[in-house]
Amino acid sequence: MKNKKSNAVEEFGGTFGTLVLTTVLPLTTIYLNLACGKSSCSILTLPLMPTMEEMFNTTSLLIYTGWFFFQLIIHLLLPFGSIQYGLPLKNDKRLSYKCNGFSCFIFSVLAFVVAYIFGLPTSFVYKHYLSFIVSSIFFSFTLSLFLYIKSFSVPYDKLTDSVNVKGSFIYQHFLGRELNPRFGDFDLKFFCELRPGLIGWIILDFCILIEDFQKHNSLNYSLALVVFFHTFYVADALWHEEAILSTMDIVHDGLGLMLVMGNLSWVPFLYSLQARFLLEHPQIQWSFCALVAFFLLNLVGYAIFRLSNSQKNEFRKNPHNPSLSHLKTLRTSSGKKLLVSSWWGLSRHPNYMGDLIMALTWSLVTGFQHIIPYFYPIYFTYLLVHRGMRDDAHCRKKYGSDWDTYCDTVHYKIFPYIY
Numbered sequence: 182m183k184n185k186k187s188n189a190v191e192e193f194g195g196t197f198g199t200l201v202l203t204t205v206l207p208l209t210t211i212y213l214n215l216a217c218g219k220s221s222c223s224i225l226t227l228p229l230m231p232t233m234e235e236m237f238n239t240t241s242l243l244i245y246t247g248w249f250f251f252q253l254i255i256h257l258l259l260p261f262g263s264i265q266y267g268l269p270l271k272n273d274k275r276l277s278y279k280c281n282g283f284s285c286f287i288f289s290v291l292a293f294v295v296a297y298i299f300g301l302p303t304s305f306v307y308k309h310y311l312s313f314i315v316s317s318i319f320f321s322f323t324l325s326l327f328l329y330i331k332s333f334s335v336p337y338d339k340l341t342d343s344v345n346v347k348g349s350f351i352y353q354h355f356l357g358r359e360l361n362p363r364f365g366d367f368d369l370k371f372f373c374e375l376r377p378g379l380i381g382w383i384i385l386d387f388c389i390l391i392e393d394f395q396k397h398n399s400l401n402y403s404l405a406l407v408v409f410f411h412t413f414y415v416a417d418a419l420w421h422e423e424a425i426l427s428t429m430d431i432v433h434d435g436l437g438l439m440l441v442m443g444n445l446s447w448v449p450f451l452y453s454l455q456a457r458f459l460l461e462h463p464q465i466q467w468s469f470c471a472l473v474a475f476f477l478l479n480l481v482g483y484a485i486f487r488l489s490n491s492q493k494n495e496f497r498k499n500p501h502n503p504s505l506s507h508l509k510t511l512r513t514s515s516g517k518k519l520l521v522s523s524w525w526g527l528s529r530h531p532n533y534m535g536d537l538i539m540a541l542t543w544s545l546v547t548g549f550q551h552i553i554p555y556f557y558p559i560y561f562t563y564l565l566v567h568r569g570m571r572d573d574a575h576c577r578k579k580y581g582s583d584w585d586t587y588c589d590t591v592h593y594k595i596f597p598y599i600y
C-alpha cells in the first residue's frame with residue numbers, strides 16, 4: 182500500500198511552480214504593504230528598505246500567536262453552533278465539524294470593543310504592521326512544516342489524491358499531504374480556513390478605522406464603507422460556515438503552505454489593503470450618491486454570490502427539496518444530478534461572478550489613481566479562473582462524458598456572454 186504510486190498530474194507547475202509560489206507569496210504580502218505608503222502608492226517605485234526592528238518584533242509575534250490560540254480556545258469552548266457532517270471520504274465515513282464560527286466572530290468583535298474601551302493600544306498594530314506580517318509568515322512556515330512532518334505518521338488513505346507519495350518536498354509541503362489533519366475532533370483545516378485569518382482581517386480593518394478616526398477626529402465615509410463591506414462578507418461566510426464543507430479546499434486540497442499561509446497571512450494582510458490605502462489617502466472622498474451606488478453594486482454582487490451558493494448547497498444537501506423542484510437538472514451516470522437552470526444555467530460558476538463583483542466594488546471605493554488597492558480583484562480573477570480550471574478537471578474525472586454534455590448545455594464559465 183505504501184509504495185502505491187499516484188498517477189495524478191502535478192498542479193501549480195510542479196516543483197518549480199510551487200517553489201516560485203513559496204517565495205513569491207510572502208514577498209508579495211510584504212512588498213504591497215510597504216508600497217502602499219503615504220508618500221507614494223506605486224508598484225514601480227521601490228519602497229524604502231525596512232529596518233530589522235521594523236521587520237522583527239517579539240511582541241508582534243506573541244500577539245499574533247496569542248490571537249491564533251485565542252481563536253482556538255473560543256472555538257473549543259463556545260457552546261453555540263451546530264455539528265455538521267462533511268462529504269463522504271474515500272472510506273465512505275463522514276467527518277463531523279463544530280460550526281460555531283458566527284458566535285466566535287461576535288465574541289471576538291465584542292472582546293475587541295471591550296478591550297478598546299479599557300485602553301487597548303490599537304495604534305500598536307498600525308505602527309508595527311510589517312512585523313505582524315513577518316510574524317504571520319514565520320508562523321505559517323512553522324505550522325506547515327509541522328504538518329508536513331506529521332503527515333508521515335498517518336495512514337496512506339488519509340493523504341490527498343493529488344499528492345499521495347508523488348512529488349518533491351517543495352511540492353508536497355506547498356500543497357499539503359494530509360487531507361484533514363485532526364487532533365481528536367478538532368479539524369485544523371476547517372479552523373484555519375475560517376477563523377484566525379478571516380476574523381483577524383476584520384480586527385485589522387477596525388484598527389485601521391480607529392487609527393483614521395484618531396488622526397482626523399471625524400469619520401472617513403469611504404473607509405467606513407469598505408470596512409462595512411469586509412465585515413459583512415466575513416460575517417456572512419461565518420453565518421453560512423457549513424457551506425465550506427463542499428468546497429475544493431475541504432474536499433480535495435491538503436493543508437499545506439498554500440492554505441496555511443493563504444488563510445493566516447495572505448487573507449488578513451492583503452484583503453485589508455483597500456482599508457490601509459484609504460487610511461493613507463484620506464483625500465479619497467465620495468458624494469452620498471456615489472456611496473449609495475457602491476452600496477447597491479455590492480448588494481448585486483452579494484445577491485448573486487449568496488443566492489447561487491445557497492441554491493447549490495441546498496440542492497446538494499437535499500436534491501428532493503420541494504422548493505427546488507422547478508429547477509432543470511442533468512442526470513449523470515454517477516447518480517448525482519447537475520443543476521442547469523436558474524443561477525446555474527447562467528454560467529458554470531455564477532457564485533464566482535458575484536464574488537468578483539463585490540471584489541471590484543471594494544476597490545472602486547478607493548478611486549482610480551492607484552493600482553495597488555486593485556490588487557484584490559486582479560489576483561482574485563486569476564485565482565478564480567485557475568480554480569475553475571482545477572474544478573473542471575476534477576468534475577471531468579468524476580462525471581466523464583456527462584461533464585462534456587453539461588459544458589455544452591451551460592456554455593459560459595463565469596460571466597454570461599463574456600467568459
Ligand SMILES: NC(=O)C1=CN([C@@H]2O[C@H](COP(=O)(O)OP(=O)(O)OC[C@H]3O[C@@H](n4cnc5c(N)ncnc54)[C@H](OP(=O)(O)O)[C@@H]3O)[C@@H](O)[C@H]2O)C=CC1
Binds near residue numbers: 429517519576
Ligand atoms: N474570497 C476568496 O478569497 C475566495 C472565495 N471563494 C468563493 O468560494 C465559493 C466556493 O467556491 P468553489 O468551492 O471553488 O466552487 P463551487 O462552489 O463552484 O463548487 C464547485 C463544485 O460544485 C459542484 N457543482 C458544480 N456545478 C454544479 C451544478 N451545476 N449543479 C450542482 N453542483 C455543481 C461540483 O461538485 P459536486 O458535483 O461533486 O457536488 C463542483 O466541484 C465561491 O463563491 C467562491 O467565489 C473561493 C476562493 C477564494
Ligand SMILES: CC(C)=CCC[C@@H](C)[C@H]1CC=C2C3=C(CC[C@@]21C)[C@@]1(C)CC[C@H](O)C(C)(C)[C@@H]1CC3
Binds near residue numbers: 414
Ligand atoms: C495561490 C494562493 C494565493 C493561494 C491561497 C488561496 C486562499 C487565500 C483562498 C483559497 C480559498 C479561499 C476561500 C476563502 C478565503 C481565501 C481562500 C483561503 C473564503 C473563506 C472567503 C470567504 C468566503 O465566503 C468563502 C467561505 C466562500 C471562502 C472559501 C474559500
